[in-house]
Amino acid sequence: MSSVVQFRESLRIAVAALRANKMRGMLTTLGIIIGIVAVVVTMTAANGLQNRFRESFSAVGADVLYVSRMPWVIMNDFFRYRNRPGIDLREAQLLENRFRGRAIVNPTLNTQRDMKFRNETMEGLQIIGTTDKGAAMSSVVPEVGRYLMPYDVAYRKNVCLIGADVQKDLFKGVNPIHQVVRIGRVDFRVIGVMEKQGGGFMGGPNFDRQVFVPITAFERAFSGGGRNHQDVNIAVKAPPGMSLKDLEYEVTGEMRKIRRLRPVEQDNFSINKLDTLVGTFNNMIGIVLIVGLLVTSISLFVGAIGVMNIMFVTVTERTREIGIRKAIGATRNGILLQFLCESSMIGLLGGGVGILLATLITAVLNATVMPATVSWPIVAIAVTVSAGVGVLAGLAPAWRGASLDPIEALRYE
Secondary structure (H helix, E strand, O other), X not given: OOHHHHHHHHHHHHHHHHHHOHHHHHHHHHHHHHHHHHHHHHHHHHHHHHHHHHHHOOOOOOOEEEEEOOOOOXXXXXXXXXXXXXXXXXXXXXXXXXXXXXXXXXXXXXXXXEEEEOOEEEEEEEEEEEOHHHHHOOOOOEEEEOOOOHHHHHOOOOEEEEOHHHHHHHHOOOOOOOOEEEEOOEEEEEEEEEOOOOEOHHHOOEHHHEEEEEHHHHHHHHOOOOOOOOOOEEEEEOOOOOOHHHHHHHHHHHXXXXXXXXXXXXXXXXXXXXXXXXXXXHHHHHHHHHHHHHHHHHHHHHHHHHHHHHHHHHHHHOHHHHHHHHHOOOOHHHHHHHHHHHHHHHHHHHHHHHHHHHHHXXXXXXXXXXXXXXXXXXXXXXXXXXXXXXXXXXXXXXXHHHOOOHHHHHHOO
C-alpha cells in the first residue's frame, strides 16, 4: 500500500473513530482549547500593546533628541538624577547658537493648569511653552487653524493651539478658532486645533490634552517674568545626512562645554530619544510574553495529558481490531500512523475551536481596550502547536498499539 493511500485510510479511520465517540472527543479537547485560547490571546495582546504604544508616542519624532534634566526611563538611582541642576533658557539659547544653520533646536517649558471657556472647565491640562520651530519636530500638524509663527514668539502673543480632546470636551461643538479661553489666570486666543494623536498609554502623556503657547508668553504668564527658568526641555532635530548617533555625540559634547564639565565629571543632563522608550517597552513586553506563554503552556500540558489518557483508552478498547488488522497484513507503521492521525485530529479540533474563541475575545479587546487583531502568523503558530500537542500526546499510545503482538491482540476480550 502506498504512503498516500495509507495516510488516507488512516484519516478515514480516525474520523470514523471521533464520530463514534463525539462527547469523549469534545471533552478531551477542552484542555487544548483553553491552552490555544490563552496562547493566541497572549500573543495578540502583546501585539496590541505594541500597536497602542506606537500610536501613543507617534508624536515623538524618531529623528529628534531631547535634552533634559532627567532620563525618561530610570532603572537605578533616582536620587542621583534628582539632584541634577535644571536646564535653563540661557543654556538652551547657547545650544541653539552652536547648532545654528545645521540642526533645528527648540526649547520648551511645561506646566499644568486648568483651562476655562465660558462655563466649562478642564482641569490639569498640560500647558507647553514652545516656539515656531516646534512644528518641525514631528509630523503632527494643526487640523484646523495654524501653528505658532515667529512673530507670536517675538511679540509674546497670548495665543494657543489646543489638542483634539480639549476641543471636544471644552468647546462642545463650538468652533474654537478665535475664541478666548482662560488658562490659569491669563486669557489666550485659540488659533488652531492639533490633529488627534492619542496617548495616555501606561501613564504616558496624553497628546490630545496638551495646549501649546509661545514660550515667551509662557514665561510671562506662568513663570514670573524674566528670571532664568529651570527644567527646560530642548528638542534637537537631526539635519539631513546626519545619523542620530552622531548628533547625540555632538549634542553631548556641546552641552558639556556649556556646563563647563571637566573630562572626569559625569554628564549632569540626559539625552533622550524614542529608541530608549521603544527598547524599554520591547524588553518589558518580551518578559510579559514569556511569562504568559509559560503559564499557558501549563494548560497545553494538561490538555496533552488528557489526550494521551484517552488515546491509551482507545488503544485498549481497539486491541482486538489491531490484532485483526495485523493478521490481514497491516504493518506496524500503518497502525502507528492511524493512532497518530487520530490524536493529531483531536489536537487540531481543539486548536480550531480555540482560535475561534480567541478571535471573539480579540474582537472585544479591539473594541474596548486596545487595537488588536489575530494575524495569520499567530494562527499558523496556534495550528502548529495544537497539531504538535496532539502528535506528541498520541505518540506513546500509538507506539503501544503498533507494538502489540497480533496473536495476543486477537485473544483480547
